Amino acid sequence: GQNIDQPTEMTATEGAIVQINCTYQTSGFNGLFWYQQHAGEAPTFLSYNVLDGLEEKGRFSSFLSRSKGYSYLLLKELQMKDSASYLCAGLVAAGNKLTFGGGTRVLVKP
Amino acid sequence: GAVVSQHPSRVICKSGTSVKIECRSLDFQATTMFWYRQFPKQSLMLMATSNEGSKATYEQGVEKDKFLINHASLTLSTLTVTSAHPEDSSFYICSASWWGGAASNEQFFGPGTRLTVL
Numbered sequence: 001g002q003n004i005d006q007p008t009e010m011t012a013t014e015g016a017i018v019q020i021n022c023t024y025q026t027s028g029f030n031g032l033f034w035y036q037q038h039a040g041e042a043p044t045f046l047s048y049n050v051l052d053g054l055e056e057k058g059r060f061s062s063f064l065s066r067s068k069g070y071s072y073l074l075l076k077e078l079q080m081k082d083s084a085s086y087l088c089a090g091l092v093a094a095g096n097k098l099t100f101g102g103g104t105r106v107l108v109k110p
Numbered sequence: 111g112a113v114v115s116q117h118p119s120r121v122i123c124k125s126g127t128s129v130k131i132e133c134r135s136l137d138f139q140a141t142t143m144f145w146y147r148q149f150p151k152q153s154l155m156l157m158a159t160s161n162e163g164s165k166a167t168y169e170q171g172v173e174k175d176k177f178l179i180n181h182a183s184l185t186l187s188t189l190t191v192t193s194a195h196p197e198d199s200s201f202y203i204c205s206a207s208w209w210g211g212a213a214s215n216e217q218f219f220g221p222g223t224r225l226t227v228l
Contacts, residue, residue, distance in 0.1 A: 033216075035219075040201075040222075040224070041221065041222065042203050042219040042220055042221050042222045043154070043203075043219050044219070045216060045218075048216060087153060087154070095159060095167070096142060096159075096207065097144065097156055097159060098144070098154075098156065098205075098217060099156070100153045100154045100155075100156075101153060102152070102153045103152075103153045
């Protein structure tokens with residue numbers, strides 16, 4: 001199979017940093033996406049890693065290690081509006097499909 | 111950026127009726143559209159992949175005769191939930207992509223359709 005695992009929930013304080021880990025089976029994926037989803041809304045694109053290393057975009061950074069089947073999303077200077085679910089998704093090489101992890105609900109507290 | 115719309119945003123129907131959901135790519139031609147279903151507090155589950163002008167490819171466990179998908183043009187795909195039952199109540203989300211997209215196969219998501227079957 002091509003399971004993608006991420007923690008169910010995380011809580012952090014406004015202004016702090018939170019790291020959301022995502023692990024997956026190494027075969028069959030051609031890149032790793034991170035999406036943000038607020039309740040009742042569609043996912044919005046945050047990042048895409050296809051090569052090993054860290055990609056930084058403002059307060060959000062994403063890391064990928066293909067050999068370890070591991071990725072993380074780093075959220076810095078947390079704001080209340082960052083309270084949402086964060087979805088890790090692998091791009092399946094065959095069929096160009098996305099396989100989503102269960103999502104991590106992040107709650108930012110004052 | 112690439113914009114995808116869905117219609118309707120919410121629909122309530124009686125058990126046994128059929129519901130059609132439209133997914134449109136507004137400013138690009140989508141070679142491929144995907145249909146997902148999301149139950150409360152769960153992640154997105156891919157139902158089917160739809161390529162323009164060909165039959166949809168359904169994921170394991172998804173009934174193709176119950177969830178009819180039509181992708182008649184490069185900007186429109188429709189999902190019809192036939193003989194809907196309460197267990198079909200869910201959030202249905204489409205996404206669209208095209209080969210050679212800027213973000214290497216990025217999918218652009220529609221805003222979703224909340225289906226409630228009474």
